[in-house]
Amino acid sequence: MTASRDGRHTRHDQTLRGETIGILAGWGRFPAAVAEAIRRGGGRTAILSIRDHADVALEPLADVHGHVGVAEIGAAVDFFRRHGVRRATMAGKIHKAKIFAKGAWRRHLPDWTGLTTFWPHFVSRRRDNRDDSLLGAIAETFNAAGVAICPAIDFAPELLATDGVLAGRRLTKRQRDDVAFGWRLAKELGRLDIGQTVVVKDLAPLALEAIEGTDACIRRAGHLCASGGMTVIKVAKPQQDLRFDMPTIGVGTLESLAAAGATVLAIEAGRTILVDARALEITAARRGITIVSCHDLAGMPALDEIAAA
Helix, strand or coil, X not given: CCCCCCCCCCCCCCCCCXXXXXXXXXXXXXXXXXXXXXXXXXXXXXXXXXXXCCCHHHHHHCCEEEEECCCCHHHHHHHHHHCXXXXXXXXXXXXXXXXXXXXXXXXXXXXXXXHXXXXXXXXXXXXXXXXXXXXXXXXXXXXXXXXXXXXXXXXXXXXXXXXXXXXXXXXXXXXXXHHHHHHHHHHHHHHCCXXXXXXXXXXXXXXXXXXXXXXXXXXXXXXXXXXXCCEEEECCCCCCCCCCCCCEECHHHHHHHHHHXXXXXXXXXXXXXXXXXXXXXXXXXXXXXXXXEECCHHHXXXXXXXXXC
């Protein structure tokens, strides 16, 4: 299977038949979930852990393993080619705040390929530094070297969220209104390639995600609204490139909701990754959080019907 350039028109693999799939692994549990799915599908894993991001627990899941700096693009390409990788995926978060930290250039010094990849963005300033721009540039460099960057869901389609109330109780009328209101805000935020998450209460936006990431956005809303009862909406960008930066929900997300006092999480079905779905259900039940999933706002009435059944 060959992925399209933007990852939008690909089919899911049924078996990998011993193929070695590369994983460029960032922060979180998502890279491990993808590695586990590849192994279940009969594939091998070449995992390249991004320094200061990836969990050491990834190493037992790798047939071959290495480490790389966030801007060492040439080293990453060489690693995958050396181990016979023709297809690779990006999984896990890159903390841009670390890249903009004081003195970060010494820790994340690019190699020559990384320098030429990022030159138009960081030096000449002829291009912007939004997520899609930077990740797209990386993907183009990999593709040109013969390593196709593919959507993680090509290898782990079972991680995609389905329609319905995934955990918790039926939504109230006020909560449904907040989901609809926040959904439109989140889609506009995504269209501008700024973030994917908004937190609202009583039709008032409390926090919008930018460089700090989802968890920090949710925590900020908790500081601003000590009474709790907020609704968190996390959706894909209208122009979402499925090869990277897909909305991802894990147990840590729910713990951030609970700490902030949020009670509802609304996500986009078919375009959101659920890491450890069973653990999410258990955590949501323990924390009193409702998780709803739909493809668009037209699916909102169905959520109420499913929850009431």
